[in-house]
């Protein structure tokens with residue numbers, strides 16, 4: 001086992017820091033069991049540190065499961081794959097494609113690990129497409145006593161629903177089996193449209209494709225609509241990524257024209273309206289995934305789908321009236337309802353709205369002002385993104401929260417995985 005002596009750890013955005021007594025990298029399940037039993041607590045598991053909330057922070061032990069990586073087995077008939085929970089999505093996509101399989105959907109990036117994606121209900125877009133945890137068939141994990149347990153959807157469906165979204169508080173997952181589909185190609189199209197049209201045709205634009213999303217550009221009056229549909233056409237030329245250049249331009253115009261909003265709107269609006277539409281075919285992961293280099297902080301709430309357009313309108317008005325510093329686009333997606341107890345999509349067809357703020361600038365006032373709009377529409381926050389909620393709020397938002405906590409207590413009776421932050425959001429003793 002590798003043990004790294006005390007050093008400061010920070011997440012991708014740089015807004016969460018911790019000084020653990022050790023970072024432990026067990027090589028196998030026996031070593032993992034020893035760490036959970038004996039290492040200084042709390043024991044918090046890290047994926048790739050892409051969450052914005054302090055889920056991973058610990059003053060005791062941060063557990064890195066990078067050794068539990070790779071494709072362990074796959075079934076070409078049933079389209080299932082057993083994967084190490086520490087596998088990065090970007091590695092997984094290659095392994096699955098080589099095995100003739102595809103993930104039914106993906107989010108914006110492929111830097112997360114499988115364990116991390118399941119930890120926070122990471123999702124992509126598509127009204128008929130669930131988040132990653134809806135693919136879960138089996139989980140192998142080390143519980144709070146370091147014992148290995150295997151849980152299967154076939155024999156224990158309720159347990160899979162209880163632990164499918166788990167915040168790293170229901171044991172350390174070493175292996176999962178996913179239901180995948182045959183590898184496929186996607187046609188991705190992007191076009192600009194006025195925000196008014198996006199709001200008027202909100203439902204059909206989000207629901208009219210297998211997967212679709214909007215990026216609304218603040219202070220521009222415009223949005224970009226992206227759609228993804230499965231096709232048999234061959235792969236075509238993938239146009240160069242423009243997102244990072246676009247962000248630089250938006251920031252530059254923000255800096256220059258913060259106090260001339262009408263000019264900012266005119267310049268950005270006409271530049272977006274002139275953007276050439278994008279239309280290409282790629283293998284599934286090539287179409288979903290983007291590079292995100294500019295660091296930001298993010299708040300994303302999951303709302304009842306029918307509230308999406310109203311909430312978006314209010315948030316845009318608030319931003320454009322009170323927060324001229326914001327230049328990142330808002331991202332609007334849809335997600336299918338599911339049955340997982342701590343899933344923000346639990347029994348609710350969802351519209352997800354995400355707002356972003358430059359990581360180098362203070363986002364406190366902005367997120368504090370936006371959150372009540374999300375809350376008004378009974379939004380459930382993304383577990384890995386900024387929010388101010390505590391266990392009492394979650395108990396009201398999640399009908400099976402109490403039962404989930406009973407399952408958690410059975411898996412981790414001594415609260416080895418409970419840090420002060422976890423105690424706050426789950427309402428269990430630290």
Ligand SMILES: Cc1cc2nc3c(=O)[nH]c(=O)nc-3n(C[C@H](O)[C@H](O)[C@H](O)COP(=O)(O)OP(=O)(O)OC[C@H]3O[C@@H](n4cnc5c(N)ncnc54)[C@H](O)[C@@H]3O)c2cc1C
Nearest residue numbers: 047048049050051107108113115116119123167168173384
């Ligand atoms: C640039 C960027 C883009 C993003 N895009 C999206 C997106 O498109 N859609 C979306 O939904 N989210 C998105 N996110 C959020 C991100 O997907 C989640 O925060 C995700 O949980 C991060 O995965 P990770 O591997 O970094 O996990 P971490 O952030 O390291 O951990 C997340 C949680 O999982 C737990 N965990 C990790 N591994 C295990 C394991 N093996 N066993 C048990 N628990 C474990 C941790 O303890 C923690 O509670 C994005 C974040 C960033 C920074």
